[in-house]
Every structure is written in structure tokens, then in C-alpha cells.
Amino acid sequence: MAFLAIVFNGCTETYPLLTNTYEEIIVVEATLTNELKNQEIKITKTSKFEDQGVQAETGAKVTVKDDQNNEYLFVESGAGTYKSQSAFQAIPDRKYTLEITTKDGKIYQSTPQTLTTVNPIESVVPSLATNKDNETGVQITVNTFDPAKTSKYYRYEYDETYKIVAPRWTSLKIIATGPQTVDLINNDPNTRICYSSKNSTDIILVNTNDKTEDRVNLPIRFIEGSNYIIGHRYSILVKQYVENLEAYTFHKTLRDIASSSSILSPKQPGLISGNIKCINDSSTKVIGFFDVASYSEKRIFFNYSDFFPNKPIPYFNTCDDIPFLFCFGGEDCEGETMIYNINRELMTYIGNSGTRYTLVDAVCGDCTSFSSNIKPSFWID
Structure with a gap:
């Protein structure tokens, strides 16, 4: 290699x-x-x-x-x-x-x-904005000011956490009770609402040497309005480190x-x-x-409705209904495929009319298939 x-x-x-x-x-x-x-x-x-x-x-x-x-x-x-x-x-x-x-x-x-220098963040402000690709979204800006002009070198990180509501969750869950039989049971309500978190990965640096004031007004995160992470409620924790010139230079090199x-x-x-x-x-x-x-x-x-009050909530999956004819051996029978998806928790139940069942991708009906249903201790609804 x-x-x-x-x-x-x-x-x-x-x-x-x-x-x-x-x-x-x-x-x-x-x-x-x-x-x-x-x-x-x-x-x-x-x-x-x-x-x-x-x-x-x-x-x-x-x-x-x-x-x-x-x-x-x-x-x-x-x-x-x-x-x-x-x-x-x-x-x-x-x-x-x-x-x-x-x-x-x-x-x-x-x-x-x-x-x-100890210099706290003044504010973190979300606002409706348009990015360079002409996409409308939420721009998050961090503001800091040092009147003594002794901070100068700043490094930022952020942690973002967002609420997820499974858009096709139902009160019933389908289970396989045998190789060719299924049953409906009460679904666990704790599979409907989840919370996911991600950390920033970029090295975010600012210096104010070329400014008349030691003031930071940094657009630290832009989130498109079509991004599901702001589809319900979103939180960001912005972290600021005031560095010396040597540390700033090291991180800038990286x-x-x-x-x-x-x-x-x-x-x-x-x-x-x-x-x-x-x-x-x-x-x-x-x-x-x-x-x-x-x-x-x-x-x-902030909530999605704070910035997009009249728009449908975005999600990362189209969540289309997928029909199955629950029978075995016939030309149009799809029972084996349906059992396969149920046993591997690839799909969740939407409804049925006799032997015709409607399922949907698991990520649409059970948020715990990709996220955690444990509410963070800092979360405020």
C-alpha cells in the first residue's frame, strides 16, 4: 500500500x-x-x-x-x-x-x-436564510465580544440533538407466530419518539486580528429546510474555546x-x-x-414550525405503503417475503384488509430502528 x-x-x-x-x-x-x-x-x-x-x-x-x-x-x-x-x-x-x-x-x-482570556459566548441565534445554492433554511450564528481586545483567537465545536417522530407509527404491531402465520399485538409507544445526536467534525476557527473590534459574528451551522433533523424540535450546543496564537496556528494548520x-x-x-x-x-x-x-x-x-409554519414536516424516507398478499404457493402470494421482513424487523405494520396487508419501511414506523428513545437530560419540550 x-x-x-x-x-x-x-x-x-x-x-x-x-x-x-x-x-x-x-x-x-x-x-x-x-x-x-x-x-x-x-x-x-x-x-x-x-x-x-x-x-x-x-x-x-x-x-x-x-x-x-x-x-x-x-x-x-x-x-x-x-x-x-x-x-x-x-x-x-x-x-x-x-x-x-x-x-x-x-x-x-x-x-x-x-x-x-475568559470571554463567554454572548448569544447563539437561529434565523431564516438562504445558502449559496439558493436553498432556504435555518442559519445558526454565534456572537461573542471582548471589549478589551485580548481574546482574538477562537475555536468552535457544536453538538446537535434533534427529536424524531416516526411518521407512520401505528398502535398495532405485526409479529410472525409461525412459518405461515402472523398476529397483531399492541405496539410499544416508546417506538414512536426518539432523539438523535451528532457532533461537529470540522475545525472551526476565527481570529479578529484584522477587525476593528474583537467581535465574532460567525455563521456556524446552516440547515436546509428540507433536512429532517429540524423537522420537529432541534437543539444545538455551541462550544467556544479562546486560544492563544500558538494553539490557533496549530489548529489552523490541521x-x-x-x-x-x-x-x-x-x-x-x-x-x-x-x-x-x-x-x-x-x-x-x-x-x-x-x-x-x-x-x-x-x-x-427551536421548532420547525418557528420558521416553516405552513410547510409539511420533512423526513429522510418517502415512507411509501408496500402491499402484500398474505398467502403461500399461489402465483401472486407474497407471504414468505412478508414473513421475512417481519422477522428481520425490516418493515412495520400499517393496516390490512383480510389477507391484504400494508407495511412500510421500519424507519418510518419505528424510530428505534435507527435512533434512541431515551430523552436527553437537557432536553426541553
């Missing part, structure tokens, strides 16, 4: 990872914030392009130290993730250093980092060279210069950045 040329930052200098070569290197994702919480650091390894997943770095000793002789120990919690044993937060004017000792004895250390959706993709080509190095082996390389950033978040909700 041939590989694209990749340039990584080593312990002391940049170096090329050339075509047809592969070197296992640890990848560190570490953002310490001013939230009082169990902080999290992720440590994985570079992967070959043909690998299906990312390999976790296990068995490492991970600590964060500050210049007041405080030390915070992180423990492994699975999948390359390490969480602090106790909740803590980054405090202004303190210097924090990340140290990682891997099970093979390599010691990685970051340069000292201090907390950036954004500019990456073609994947991962914040830190070890499979992506390009020059990646971080602030972590191997201090006991100058030939060992590392990819990653230890970021100490002030954090702010804001959540909003």
Missing part, C-alpha cells in the same frame, strides 16, 4: 514521512479548560491509511502540573482516553505543563501554557491540510507543529498540542 507524503513535527525538528513508509507515533489531544470538571486527554497512535480504526495508547502515566507545585493525575478510562482523578479547572496566571510517560519508557512533555473530519487525524498529510516533545529520546516524534483555553457554551432550541 502506497502512502502520501506526510510531514510531522519531531522532538526537535520537522521531518518527512515519505511514500511507502510508516512510523508509529503517538498523537495527543489535550485541551485543559477553566471548567471545574474531570479534565480529559486522549492519546492514540498514528495509523496506516488502510487501517479501519485508530489504535489507543494504553498504560501511560499522564499528569498535569502547575507552577504552584500542584499535580493532577489522569487515569485511563478506555479507548485511549485519560481522565483526571479529581475535578479541577485551569486558573488564570498559572502555568500548566502536560507530562506523559508511555509504557515503553518514553517521556513526553509540553511547554508551559497559561489560561487565555484545518488547512486535513481532508478528514477528525480534529486530530493521525492519517492526514501535512506539516503539524505542536508544543509537545519527547524529552528522553530526541529521535522519537509526537503529534499534538497541549492547549489551555477558556471555555464557554450556550444551548438553544
Whole structure:
């Protein structure tokens, strides 16, 4: 398998990872914030392009130290993730250093980092808009302002959650009771309403250096009116990190060279210069950045009817009725096919007239076939 040329930052200098070569290197994702919480650091390894997943770095000793002789120990919690044993937060004017000792004895250390300006999100606003393709939808904009002009460098992420109502749900469910028999039972009402969530995958950056004010007015998410995720009720949690110039430059480099959706993709080509190095082996390389950033978040909700009061609710499936003649052996009989779809939960019941049954794709009648019926703790109807 041939590989694209990749340039990584080593312990002391940049170096090329050339075509047809592969070197296992640890990848560190570490953002310490001013939230009082169990902080999290992720440590994985570079992967070959043909690998299906990312390999976790296990068995490492991970600590964060500050210049007041405080030390915070992180423990492994699975999948390359390490969480602090106790909740803590980054405090202004303190210097924090990340140290990682891997099970093979390599010691990685970051340069000292201090907390950036604490500057909360002002607002997150949805509005009716048209995109470049002339599609009407909802534009979600995040607004922030620092009158002291000390924030300047911003990174954003978002989590979106949306309510799904199965459009062809019925109170009856069809089950196969034998190889050639079916029965109707009461359907579970918990299969009608579900909630799905997705996280942003792009590296979203803004800097205000070329502006007269340290003000952000960023269109962070556009959702077409035909997109089913806003068909009932939608929520977005916007997360803001105020970064220093070094962290912003690192993430901008990743954004500019990456073609994947991962914040830190070890499979992506390009020059990646971080602030972590191997201090006991100058030939060992590392990819990653230890970021100490002030954090702010804001959540909003809206309904489809708030912006499209007279339009039918969109859904990702056409949900057409599919008829079956429930008999066996005859030329037009479709009993075997119907039993097959019922047993594999591929279709759900709509109605019947004698031996003529109408079914529909399961995603139309049972939202749990692709989503979760557990309402999130933050959800407000």
C-alpha cells in the first residue's frame, strides 16, 4: 500500500514521512479548560491509511502540573482516553505543563501554557436564510465580544440533538407466530419518539486580528429546510474555546491540510507543529498540542414550525405503503417475503384488509430502528 507524503513535527525538528513508509507515533489531544470538571486527554497512535480504526495508547502515566507545585493525575478510562482523578479547572496566571510517560519508557512533555482570556459566548441565534445554492433554511450564528481586545483567537465545536417522530407509527404491531402465520399485538409507544445526536467534525476557527473590534459574528451551522433533523424540535450546543496564537496556528494548520473530519487525524498529510516533545529520546516524534483555553457554551432550541409554519414536516424516507398478499404457493402470494421482513424487523405494520396487508419501511414506523428513545437530560419540550 502506497502512502502520501506526510510531514510531522519531531522532538526537535520537522521531518518527512515519505511514500511507502510508516512510523508509529503517538498523537495527543489535550485541551485543559477553566471548567471545574474531570479534565480529559486522549492519546492514540498514528495509523496506516488502510487501517479501519485508530489504535489507543494504553498504560501511560499522564499528569498535569502547575507552577504552584500542584499535580493532577489522569487515569485511563478506555479507548485511549485519560481522565483526571479529581475535578479541577485551569486558573488564570498559572502555568500548566502536560507530562506523559508511555509504557515503553518514553517521556513526553509540553511547554508551559497559561489560561487565555475568559470571554463567554454572548448569544447563539437561529434565523431564516438562504445558502449559496439558493436553498432556504435555518442559519445558526454565534456572537461573542471582548471589549478589551485580548481574546482574538477562537475555536468552535457544536453538538446537535434533534427529536424524531416516526411518521407512520401505528398502535398495532405485526409479529410472525409461525412459518405461515402472523398476529397483531399492541405496539410499544416508546417506538414512536426518539432523539438523535451528532457532533461537529470540522475545525472551526476565527481570529479578529484584522477587525476593528474583537467581535465574532460567525455563521456556524446552516440547515436546509428540507433536512429532517429540524423537522420537529432541534437543539444545538455551541462550544467556544479562546486560544492563544500558538494553539490557533496549530489548529489552523490541521484545518488547512486535513481532508478528514477528525480534529486530530493521525492519517492526514501535512506539516503539524505542536508544543509537545519527547524529552528522553530526541529521535522519537509526537503529534499534538497541549492547549489551555477558556471555555464557554450556550444551548438553544427551536421548532420547525418557528420558521416553516405552513410547510409539511420533512423526513429522510418517502415512507411509501408496500402491499402484500398474505398467502403461500399461489402465483401472486407474497407471504414468505412478508414473513421475512417481519422477522428481520425490516418493515412495520400499517393496516390490512383480510389477507391484504400494508407495511412500510421500519424507519418510518419505528424510530428505534435507527435512533434512541431515551430523552436527553437537557432536553426541553
